[in-house]
Amino acid sequence: MLLCQRILPHLLSLPSRPISQLLLCPSRFPPRRPFLPRCAALSQLAPPETVDHSDAEEPEDHSDAVEPLGDVQVKLPLDRLFLPPGASVTPGDEEGVTARVLKGSNIVLGTYARGDAQVVHADFVKSSVRPDDCPKDGRPEFALVGRSNVGKSSLLNSLVRRKRLALTSKKPGKTQCINHFIINDSWYLVDLPGYGYASAPQEARKDWDEFTRNYFLSRGNLVSVFLLIDASIPAKKIDLDYASWLGQNKVPMTLVFTKCDKRKKKKNGGKRPEENVESFQSLIREYFEAAPPWIMTSSVTNQGRDEILLHMSQLRNYWRKH
Ligand SMILES: Nc1nc2c(ncn2[C@@H]2O[C@H](COP(=O)(O)OP(=O)(O)OP(=O)(O)O)[C@@H](O)[C@H]2O)c(=O)[nH]1
Numbered sequence: 001m002l003l004c005q006r007i008l009p010h011l012l013s014l015p016s017r018p019i020s021q022l023l024l025c026p027s028r029f030p031p032r033r034p035f036l037p038r039c040a041a042l043s044q045l046a047p048p049e050t051v052d053h054s055d056a057e058e059p060e061d062h063s064d065a066v067e068p069l070g071d072v073q074v075k076l077p078l079d080r081l082f083l084p085p086g087a088s089v090t091p092g093d094e095e096g097v098t099a100r101v102l103k104g105s106n107i108v109l110g111t112y113a114r115g116d117a118q119v120v121h122a123d124f125v126k127s128s129v130r131p132d133d134c135p136k137d138g139r140p141e142f143a144l145v146g147r148s149n150v151g152k153s154s155l156l157n158s159l160v161r162r163k164r165l166a167l168t169s170k171k172p173g174k175t176q177c178i179n180h181f182i183i184n185d186s187w188y189l190v191d192l193p194g195y196g197y198a199s200a201p202q203e204a205r206k207d208w209d210e211f212t213r214n215y216f217l218s219r220g221n222l223v224s225v226f227l228l229i230d231a232s233i234p235a236k237k238i239d240l241d242y243a244s245w246l247g248q249n250k251v252p253m254t255l256v257f258t259k260c261d262k263r264k265k266k267k268n269g270g271k272r273p274e275e276n277v278e279s280f281q282s283l284i285r286e287y288f289e290a291a292p293p294w295i296m297t298s299s300v301t302n303q304g305r306d307e308i309l310l311h312m313s314q315l316r317n318y319w320r321k322h
């Protein structure tokens with residue numbers, strides 16, 4: 001499938017000025033919105049977990065976790081929701097659409113989400129330093145990209161319910177190649193090197209940047225890029241630029257907000273993750289014709305894991321049919 005035929009966003013009206021200039025604008029954080037109960041469709045679609053590996057996660061006890069995020073669903077106006085490909089809103093059914101929004105996201109669950117969402121098998125396939133070296137079997141794939149240390153490899157491990165399938169580190173710059181992982185023998189998750197790692201040698205930085213961007217532009221079976229943004233800190237210019245670059249190049253993108261378990265104390269001046277998420281979106285909103293899909297996650301509490309897998313399932317199944 002050619003890149004230009006890829007599903008998804010009706011993306012972008014091209015920025016009329018660099019997106020990062022928006023950082024200079026005052027914050028437009030809107031008033032808090034009423035909450036809806038969590039989406040019922042989710043539990044119906046998620047089949048039981050069957051992964052059995054030596055590094056499988058222990059069941060986690062989060063009973064002492066602070067204020068769990070994501071047990072509530074923020075009600076968003078229709079024009080801020082992401083309607084998956086193949087879905088539409090029937091006049092008069094706005095309530096029905098809102099009820100199908102995945103928890104902690106703006107993503108509506110459509111008819112292409114199937115019972116194939118959960119990960120049953122996951123294996124490392126290969127590391128490539130050039131797009132040409134990547135697997136050539138044409139299976140659909142999703143790539144995880146974001147600043148160094150944002151939590152790409154951790155998210156991958158969370159999605160596949162393994163502790164060390166992808167290597168993680170406290171030090172940025174751990175992942176340095178295009179790493180393919182095969183899921184359920186039918187699709188790929190791709191872990192990419194991070195951008196914005198200031199301590200990397202200049203040449204290495206240029207190489208990673210170039211080969212990941214070439215990969216986005218040349219990979220016909222790339223269903224969507226998942227751009228990870230750290231929700232525990234305010235928006236960064238480099239992330240806004242990256243989102244803008246993907247949009248301008250018509251590369252389908254989902255924004256994944258990471259580290260949503262990290263709660264800064266208001267009295268210390270820190271913003272809550274949901275406030276950082278909202279600010280980031282208000283900064284990019286006017287540059288997109290349609291709202292890009294976004295979702296809040298944590299690899300510590302596994303917030304957003306099932307929801308991302310459902311989102312991937314509906315994108316993948318639509319991609320396969322078109
Ligand atoms: N609190 C919290 N920490 C996280 C989360 N995700 C990742 N981390 C931590 O952030 C650090 C970096 O995680 P990685 O998954 O290695 O990040 P990466 O984006 O793959 O980094 P590079 O490969 O260097 O680009 C590790 O110390 C993780 O434990 C999260 O959701 N919450």
Ligand SMILES: [Mg+2]
Nearest residue numbers: 152153174175
């Ligand atoms: Mg990594």
